[in-house]
Amino acid sequence: MAKDFNIELGDIFTLNIYGREIDGEIVNFREVDYRDLSINFAMLFNPQFAKKIPHEYLATAKFKNPDNFDETKMLEVLPSLSMIKIADYLNKVTSVLNKVFIAVTLISGVTIVIGLIVISSAIMVQGKVKEYQNLVFKILGFSKKEIIFSSLIEFIIIFISVILIAIFFAVIGSKFIMENIFELVWQLDFKVLIYLGAIRNYSNNK
Incomplete structure (x- = not known):
């Protein structure tokens, strides 16, 4: 992301947080891999400074047996809690990606087969042309090595x-x-x- 936006260390950027403009200096970069679906953010603030601005807490939880988890009891203890089941979305995304993968595989297979047919036809035609070409070279007095060398070139x-x-x-x-x-x-x-x-x-x- 830093390369895409041409950001360098020491640059100053301004963020609008709840109507309040805050200037920040970039002091380091880090590599983020979003493929593991863990909590991650593009920007991280100094924790001491972040405590002074309005914020919310965010966490992820993974259960070995989701059926034993009682959402009602959790909401009774923490009524302001918002829960999102990521597994449902992941299943839908996985299903779509599998279908896309199958479609891409089929299209790629058809493309490869057509390409092989075209290449084989071109080779056959080129082979016939090379026969006449080599025959002309022999008539003109070219040696076998010269014909092979010309074909290689x-x-x-x-x-x-x-x-x-x-x-x-x-x-x-x-x-x-x-x-x-x-x-x-x-x-x-x-x-x-x-x-x-x-x-x-x-x-x-x-």
Whole structure:
């Protein structure tokens, strides 16, 4: 988040809390992982200062057997307590994500099959063309090594061209999506690419 908003240590920001504007200085950053669904916040105040402003307490509880928990008795002890069952929402979200995963998997499978069909057809056509091309090279007096070398050079040029074109459209597409749809700052981090490549090679070798 700090990178997206171009925030640095020592910057001053202003928050409006119940109509009162409060200035704060950024003294440190921390890494937050929201995937574990534990309580976490994007900003943390000095506890001594936070006690002076209106606030509420927030907590999470996990029960081994939720059926034994009596909400009525809890509300009798703490009448101002508000309870939200996250498990119900998680089940709904999980169900939706599972359906999305299945749909994406099917679409990806169909795309891969179509791609393989197109590639195989292109290879067959290219093979026929290469037969006539090699025949012409032999008629012109090219040796077998020269024909193989020319085919290798042609393959390298096509391979590099396809990679560069794919990278170009991937970068342009990701930049457009991040800046126009998600409204985030886009940046190309080569360290992440190197780490991902290293992890992939390690997993393949393992």
